[in-house]
Amino acid sequence: MEGGCQNKSMFPHTVQDVRTTPTLKVLTSERINQYALIRRIPRNTGGTPHVDVSIYKDTTNDKDVLIKAVKRKQVEDKYRQLRRNFQAGNNLPNGEQSIRKEIDVLHRLRNCPHVIQLLETVDDPNNDRVFLVLEYMSGGEIQWRNEHDEPTLTIEQTRRIFRDATIGLQYLHHLNIIHRDIKPANLVWSFDHSIVKIIDFGISHHHEEDAVCTGSSTRFYEKKYSSPSLFTNAELTKQRGTGYFMAPEVAWTPPDTTMSSPSIDTLSATIHTDAFQIPAKRPEITKAIDVWALGVTLYCFLFGKFPFQITSDGNDNQHHTRYMLFREICTSDWMIPDTMSANNLPTGGRVAKTHSEVIHLLDCMLRKDPNTRIGIAGVKVSGHSLFSLSDLQLIPL
The missing domain is CATH 3.30.200.20 (Phosphorylase Kinase; domain 1)
Structure with missing residues (x-):
C-alpha cells in the first residue's frame, strides 16, 4: 500500500x-x-x-x-x-x-x-x-436550491463543497467502505462554513476481507460490534438509499419486468423511447455507486434540480412512482440547462462541442455502466479548472 x-x-x-x-x-x-x-x-x-x-x-x-x-x-x-x-x-x-x-x-x-x-x-x-x-456540525446541511428549483450555490461554494466531499469519499473508499447514500442532505457544514463533512453511515457497507488499514483505529474490531457476518455481499443488492441518487446498478430491475398493476397501460404510455438498454443481469454493486451519487449531487448543486425526474401521470401509487423513477435512471440520458450555479454561467449545453469541462466531469461520473464510470481518484484529478483537486494535500493513496 x-x-x-x-x-x-x-x-x-x-x-x-x-x-x-x-x-x-x-x-x-x-x-x-x-x-x-x-x-x-x-x-x-x-x-x-x-x-x-x-x-x-x-x-x-x-x-x-x-x-x-x-x-x-x-x-x-x-x-x-x-x-x-x-x-x-x-x-x-x-x-x-x-x-x-x-x-x-x-x-x-x-x-x-x-x-x-x-x-x-x-x-x-x-x-x-x-x-x-x-x-x-452546527452549520447544518447544504442548502442547494430555492422554492423555484433554482441553484443557490455559487461556483466557488460548489467547488469547496465538492472538494471536501471528494476527499471524504476517497478516504472511505480507501478503507473499502461504500457509503450508499451520498446526497446533499448527508453533507454538512461546520459553524463557519469552512469545512464540509460526510454524515449518516446507517446503511454503509464494509468489505471485511479487503481491510487495508491497521493500527490504533482498528483496535475496536476485537469488540462485540465487529463481526465478519455483519457485512454480506447479498446486502449490497438491496435497494437501499435515496431514490434520486441511486446508481443504475442499484435501481436495476430485470428488463422484462412487468407491473402487476391496473396502471400498466398508463405506464406504457408515459415511458419514452429508451436511450439506454437495461442489462439482462444486474451489474456488480461496487464503490462506483458512490461516485454516481456524488455526480448526481454535483448536478443538484449546479442546476438546482435532479438529473433524473419523472412527471406526474396521475398515478400516485408509490410502487408505480418508484418504478418510473428507476426506469428513468436506468434508461434515460440527462440534460443540461443553458446556465449553471447562482452565477448563471453558460454551460454550452449537453452535447455541444463547446460545453464546459464540468459537463465532461458529469459525463464521466454519470455513466450507466459502472465498469466505465470514473473512479474517485479520477474525479480528484479530473483536470477541470474549477474542480481540480490537485492543489490540495490529500490522503496519499
Whole structure:
C-alpha cells in the first residue's frame, strides 16, 4: 500500500479514541449521562421511525454534540422473530445488526477531517436503545436550491463543497467502505462554513476481507460490534438509499419486468423511447455507486434540480412512482440547462462541442455502466479548472 491511512500529518486533525460506555447512569427526558439536552431535531417526512436525533451539551467540556438514539429492535424484528427458526450464524435482530454495522464503520473513520467523527457509544444492555455520540456540525446541511428549483450555490461554494466531499469519499473508499447514500442532505457544514463533512453511515457497507488499514483505529474490531457476518455481499443488492441518487446498478430491475398493476397501460404510455438498454443481469454493486451519487449531487448543486425526474401521470401509487423513477435512471440520458450555479454561467449545453469541462466531469461520473464510470481518484484529478483537486494535500493513496 502506498502511503497509509494513519498519516495524521496530512491534515490538521486531532484523532481521539472512541469511548465505549456500558452503563446508563443517568437517563431522563433532559439528560443522558453527562449530556444535557439542548433541542431535539424533528424527523423529516419519511424519516427513520426507530431513530431519534438531538443536540446535547457535554457538561464535562461545554461542547455541543449530536446524539443519535437507535432502538435495538424494530417492529419488523418482532414479527421476524416469531417466524424465524434461528440457525448458526449471526442471529441479531435486524435493528441491532444495523446499529452494529454503523458503529463498526464509524470506528474505522478516525483520520479524515471530511468525515463525521464518532465520540462515544453508550450501550447499556438493560436499555432498549443504543446512543451514538457524534461531533455536531452546527452549520447544518447544504442548502442547494430555492422554492423555484433554482441553484443557490455559487461556483466557488460548489467547488469547496465538492472538494471536501471528494476527499471524504476517497478516504472511505480507501478503507473499502461504500457509503450508499451520498446526497446533499448527508453533507454538512461546520459553524463557519469552512469545512464540509460526510454524515449518516446507517446503511454503509464494509468489505471485511479487503481491510487495508491497521493500527490504533482498528483496535475496536476485537469488540462485540465487529463481526465478519455483519457485512454480506447479498446486502449490497438491496435497494437501499435515496431514490434520486441511486446508481443504475442499484435501481436495476430485470428488463422484462412487468407491473402487476391496473396502471400498466398508463405506464406504457408515459415511458419514452429508451436511450439506454437495461442489462439482462444486474451489474456488480461496487464503490462506483458512490461516485454516481456524488455526480448526481454535483448536478443538484449546479442546476438546482435532479438529473433524473419523472412527471406526474396521475398515478400516485408509490410502487408505480418508484418504478418510473428507476426506469428513468436506468434508461434515460440527462440534460443540461443553458446556465449553471447562482452565477448563471453558460454551460454550452449537453452535447455541444463547446460545453464546459464540468459537463465532461458529469459525463464521466454519470455513466450507466459502472465498469466505465470514473473512479474517485479520477474525479480528484479530473483536470477541470474549477474542480481540480490537485492543489490540495490529500490522503496519499
